Amino acid sequence: MSYFLPHDRLESWLDDLERTHRVFAPTAEGRGVVFRRRKPTAESPAAPVCLERRPTESARHVLFPRSEVLLAFRSAHDESGTRVEVFEQEAPAPQVIVGLRACDAKGFAVMDRVYMHGRYADPLYTARRKATVMAVLACVPGNGPDNACFCHWFASGHEEHDAADIVLTPASGGFLIAPVSDKGAEFMESHAGYLEQGNEELENAAAAQRLAAREFLEKHCPAPALSKTETAIMRQFGNSMLWETIGEPCLACGVCTHLCPSCYCFTITDETRGNAGARIRSWDTCLNAGYTLEASGHNPRAAKAQRLKNRIAHKFAYYPALHMGKSSCVGCGKCIRSCPVGVDIRAAVFRVLAADEE
Amino acid sequence: MNVTGMRPSAADFSVNPFVPYVGTVLDVIEETPAIKTFRVCLDEREAWERFTFIPGQVAQLSIFGVGEATFVINSPPSCRDYLQFSVMRAGEVTNRLHGLSVGDKVGVRGPLGNGFNVEPMKGKNIFFVGGGIGMAPLRTLFLHMLDHRNDFGAISLLYGARSPQDLSYSYELPQWLERADLSVTLTIDREAPDWPHRVGLIPHVLADLAPSPDNAVAIVCGPPIMIRFTVEALQKLGFGPHDIVTTLERRMKCGIGLCGRCNIGTKYVCVDGPVFTLAELQSLPDEL
Numbered sequence: 001m002s003y004f005l006p007h008d009r010l011e012s013w014l015d016d017l018e019r020t021h022r023v024f025a026p027t028a029e030g031r032g033v034v035f036r037r038r039k040p041t042a043e044s045p046a047a048p049v050c051l052e053r054r055p056t057e058s059a060r061h062v063l064f065p066r067s068e069v070l071l072a073f074r075s076a077h078d079e080s081g082t083r084v085e086v087f088e089q090e091a092p093a094p095q096v097i098v099g100l101r102a103c104d105a106k107g108f109a110v111m112d113r114v115y116m117h118g119r120y121a122d123p124l125y126t127a128r129r130k131a132t133v134m135a136v137l138a139c140v141p142g143n144g145p146d147n148a149c150f151c152h153w154f155a156s157g158h159e160e161h162d163a164a165d166i167v168l169t170p171a172s173g174g175f176l177i178a179p180v181s182d183k184g185a186e187f188m189e190s191h192a193g194y195l196e197q198g199n200e201e202l203e204n205a206a207a208a209q210r211l212a213a214r215e216f217l218e219k220h221c222p223a224p225a226l227s228k229t230e231t232a233i234m235r236q237f238g239n240s241m242l243w244e245t246i247g248e249p250c251l252a253c254g255v256c257t258h259l260c261p262s263c264y265c266f267t268i269t270d271e272t273r274g275n276a277g278a279r280i281r282s283w284d285t286c287l288n289a290g291y292t293l294e295a296s297g298h299n300p301r302a303a304k305a306q307r308l309k310n311r312i313a314h315k316f317a318y319y320p321a322l323h324m325g326k327s328s329c330v331g332c333g334k335c336i337r338s339c340p341v342g343v344d345i346r347a348a349v350f351r352v353l354a355a356d357e358e
Numbered sequence: 359m360n361v362t363g364m365r366p367s368a369a370d371f372s373v374n375p376f377v378p379y380v381g382t383v384l385d386v387i388e389e390t391p392a393i394k395t396f397r398v399c400l401d402e403r404e405a406w407e408r409f410t411f412i413p414g415q416v417a418q419l420s421i422f423g424v425g426e427a428t429f430v431i432n433s434p435p436s437c438r439d440y441l442q443f444s445v446m447r448a449g450e451v452t453n454r455l456h457g458l459s460v461g462d463k464v465g466v467r468g469p470l471g472n473g474f475n476v477e478p479m480k481g482k483n484i485f486f487v488g489g490g491i492g493m494a495p496l497r498t499l500f501l502h503m504l505d506h507r508n509d510f511g512a513i514s515l516l517y518g519a520r521s522p523q524d525l526s527y528s529y530e531l532p533q534w535l536e537r538a539d540l541s542v543t544l545t546i547d548r549e550a551p552d553w554p555h556r557v558g559l560i561p562h563v564l565a566d567l568a569p570s571p572d573n574a575v576a577i578v579c580g581p582p583i584m585i586r587f588t589v590e591a592l593q594k595l596g597f598g599p600h601d602i603v604t605t606l607e608r609r610m611k612c613g614i615g616l617c618g619r620c621n622i623g624t625k626y627v628c629v630d631g632p633v634f635t636l637a638e639l640q641s642l643p644d645e646l
Contacts, residue, residue, distance in 0.1 A: 070376045072364050073422045075463065084380045084422060084463045087364035119629055120614035123374045234623075237643045265618035268611045272423035279376070279422075284617070291619050294609045295427075295449030298582070300622075300645050310621075313643075318624045 002198030003188060006174040013194040014049060014098060015040050020190065021133065022095040024062045025049045032056040035097065051099050051137055051170075054144060058107055058261035058334065059100040063128045064115075067282040070124070070268065074276040089124060096133040096187070101144070102164065103151045103332035105136050107261025109162035110319070110328045114264065133187045135177075136164040140209035143170060145217050148333030150346055152214060153223040154326075169206035176206040221346065224353055226316075226327060232356035233317040240305070242355050246312075246348045247305035249341040254285035256335030256343070257311065262328045265291075286310050312348050369405060371467065375614045378420055378465030379405045383458050384440050389526040390519075392447050393491060394456050397433075397440035398464055409469070411435055413476065413499040414605065414633045417468030418613050419443050419455065427451040428610045428628070431469065432494040434501035441466065444494040444526060470613040474499050474577070474603065474633050483511040485569045487588050489560050489580025490519050493526050495605045495632070496579050507539060514569060518545040518560040522553055543567060561587040564595075571596035578604045582646065589636060599637035606631050606639075606646075622646070 005013055015038070017023045023038045028050040034057050038046035072087040108129065115122040116129060139145055161167070165184030168175040176198055179185040236242055257263040267284040271277055284291060287307045293299045301307045319328035329345065336344050367377045385397040398419070400406040411417075411431055420426035427449070433442035445455045458464065476499070484503060488496040496515070503510050515534065519525045525544065534542045545556035545563045556563050560580070569576070576592050578585055585604055592602050608620035608627040615629040623643040625631065 069364070071367060075422065081461060082463050086367040086369060086377060086380065088367040088374060088377060090363060090365055115616060118615055120375045120616065122616055123376070234643065237645075264616070266611070267617065268426065270420075270423050270425045277423040279426075281376075284619070286618060292609050294607065295452065300608070306645070313623075314618075314621075318621065321624045 001179065001185070001188075002203055003177040003192060003195040004172075004174055004198050004202055005168070005177055005195050009194045010049065010051075010175070011046075013191070014038060015046065016193060017096055017098070017191055020094060022093055023098060024059065024095060025098045026051065026055045026100075028053070035059045035062055035100070049099060052143060054101065054139075054146070055099070055104070056334070056338070057259055058104045058332065059097050060104075060107060060111075060261055060264075062095070062097055063108065063132060064111070064125055064264065064283075067280060068124065069278045070281045072276065072278045076275070092128045092131045094131050094133075095128075096135055098135040099137045099168075100134065101139055101332070102136050102162075102167075103149075103330045104261045105134050105163040106151075106154070106330040107163075107332070108134065110262040110326075110330065111264050112163065113323050113326075133165045133183060134163055135166040135168060135184075136161075137175075138167055138169040138206070138210050139213045140170050141212050141216060145213050146333070146337075147220060148336040149217060149331065150221050150223070150333060151331035152217040152221075153226060153331050154329065169209060171202055171206045171209065176202045178203070178206075224350055227325070228353060228356075229316040229327075229349060230320050230325075232353050233313050236352055236356050237309075237313070239355060242352065243305045243309045246343075246351060247303075247308040250287070250304055250308050250343055251341055252287045252289065252304050252307060253340065254287045255338050255340065256345075257285040257287060258283060259334040259338055261332055261334075262315075262330055263311075267291075286314070308343075308348075312345065312352070315345070316349060369402065375467070376612070378418065378426075378467040379409070381441075381464050381466045383460055383462045383464060386458065386460060389444060389528075390524050392524075393444055393526055394447075395432075395442060395444045395526070396455070396458060396464075397442050398466060399440050400466060409441075411469035412473035413502045414471070414473035414495055415469040416471045416613070416628075416632060417441070417443070417466050418470065418610075419445075420465035420467070421451070421454050421458070422463065422465060424454045425451045426465065426467065426611075426613075427455070428470070428613060430495040430498065430605070430632070432497040434498050434505060436502070436505045444491065446491045467613065470628060471632050472630065476502070479575050480509045481511065481573075483570070483572075483574040484513045485574055485576045486513075486515040486517075487560060487564060487576060487578045487580070487592075488515070488517045489584040489588075490524060491526070492578075492580030492584070492605075493517055494579075496577060497527060499577065504540075511573065512541065513539070514541040514543070514567075516543045516545065516560065516564055516567065518547070518563065520547045522546055522550050559587075560584055561591040564588060564591045568595060571598070571601065575601050575603060578602065582607075599640055600635055602636040603633060604636070604639070605633050608632075 027036045027047045033055045040046035075084045115125040161180040165181045315329040379400045381398045387395040418426040429443040611617040615626045620627040
């Protein structure tokens with residue numbers, strides 16, 4: 001079952017989704033394209049959705065906010081002593097993310113393995129993840145792959161549906177919409193009001209577009225032997241010359257980790273005002289020197305090169321070792337496009353593989 | 359801080375592992391100029407009855423509004439009156455913990471980590487080597503083994519600190535020294551007046567004591583440099599990598615394997631550790 005959404009009904013369809021879901025969609029802001037809650041009202045319509053350009057950030061913050069309250073507390077004193085009350089977040093409302101790309105959706109699949117199916121489930125992420133429908137926009141020539149993209153290394157492309165519930169493909173003056181999960185099918189059944197029926201001709205045209213995008217990727221940036229990265233990285237772990245060369249230009253600013261769909265490290269800090277306060281979880285980055293600094297002053301990753309090594313090794317060696325060979329890099333290219341000094345994670349991988357073959 | 363839009367927490371670690379149990383400080387013991395021991399009980403009776411652990415497991419101890427830090431629970435599992443934590447003053451949270459008095463409220467989140475694998479130690483001779491604050495993780499296992507004394511062979515303890523004033527649990531040491539079924543050796547780094555025990559660095563005293571590696575397990579805790587030289591001394595004595603057990607420290611936040619910072623290669627010290635055999639450490643990338 002597929003649907004067709006003509007371009008001129010896109011905004012109305014998105015507004016209609018608000019009946020049942022909080023809608024997050026990409027919006028152009030300056031040079032960026034970022035995910036925002038739409039929240040249209042009678043007085044002020046939602047900012048127009050921007051599906052013509054690739055988002056410049058991942059949608060990770062929709063399920064894993066940059067900063068959020070893990071718990072709040074309040075203390076009361078009386079003759080019998082002190083009492084501390086602890087509060088947790090309420091269950092999240094249903095929501096839908098429209099217009100994230102396949103690579104960003106795959107980032108959630110990477111997080112799911114750790115945050116939902118690990119030894120301890122993160123209750124906040126898990127609840128939001130279950131309450132979220134992912135409506136992926138397929139990349140097609142002219143609206144998608146550029147020279148920094150390398151999702152085909154990890155099969156993050158458009159025929160793979162890691163974490164996606166619905167796939168929208170630009171076609172014939174609108175979008176072909178196809179549910180790819182039970183959750184997506186159910187969602188579409190109750191939100192088909194503005195849609196026309198899809199047909200085989202549209203489906204074939206959409207598939208051809210997606211294939212063309214994939215062919216572009218395979219031609220411009222052939223994948224290395226990813227099965228070898230785990231061994232190569234561990235064998236080259238002590239090759240400090242290699243890692244210093246790779247990390248030399250790095251500023252340790254952490255922009256790569258903050259834009260990454262599959263980086264999920266965080267820190268926890270307390271804040272108080274009067275007799276109440278909160279324990280807050282905020283995104284952190286393994287490139288920050290303070291990340292592993294111990295109270296004694298000892299720091300196991302004191303050097304920048306060691307910290308960049310940890311980021312690359314986590315994506316291409318540690319995570320695959322723990323999750324059946326799957327890399328945690330999704331090939332979205334955001335770190336490459338946004339690095340102020342041009343660190344290219346693909347080049348780093350090729351360099352480690354080459355060093356290991358010598 | 360506004361708690362509107364939030365609900366009272368059920369405080370169940372198995373449901374939300376970020377929420378600590380509220381506890382009360384029952385006792386504060388000044389061990390050394392830098393170390394204080396806190397005895398803590400959980401306020402909710404049900405939570406307290408559910409709270410079981412194995413020796414070597416840790417917990418996040420917190421002051422609400424200040425933050426959390428990780429400490430080994432150094433009371434033995436058989437102790438049902440309190441959980442005991444020994445805190446060396448080092449950073450922001452530990453400084454504030456040192457200001458706690460009896461009756462103050464704390465958060466306790468746990469138990470976390472793997473703890474000691476006691477089963478394969480049964481029937482073996484056990485040699486404990488503790489340096490400074492490293493006695494804390496040993497204490498829980500040591501007392502646990504005394505609770506089940508017949509399950510183990512000879513039990514020995516070599517415990518050292520810089521000076522007599524730096525020995526924690528000094529009030530317990532006389533009774534341990536007296537017991538016929540224990541062999542306890544104390545040492546300090548430099549001569550001190552009226553010190554009747556050994557003088558010398560732990561690895562040297564260990565080499566002198568020369569425990570037999572036959573059917574034996576050595577358990578080593580202390581500062582990194584002490585662990586390094588003690589492990590070398592044990593290897594010289596013939597202890598194999600599977601028979602040397604130690605605990606690692608790493609900066610931690612979540613304690614449940616999510617926040618990322620305590621990894622050494624694929625291992626997260628908070629959930630895969632803090633207890634590792636030397637054999638396990640040797641398989642990790644060199645990033646201590």
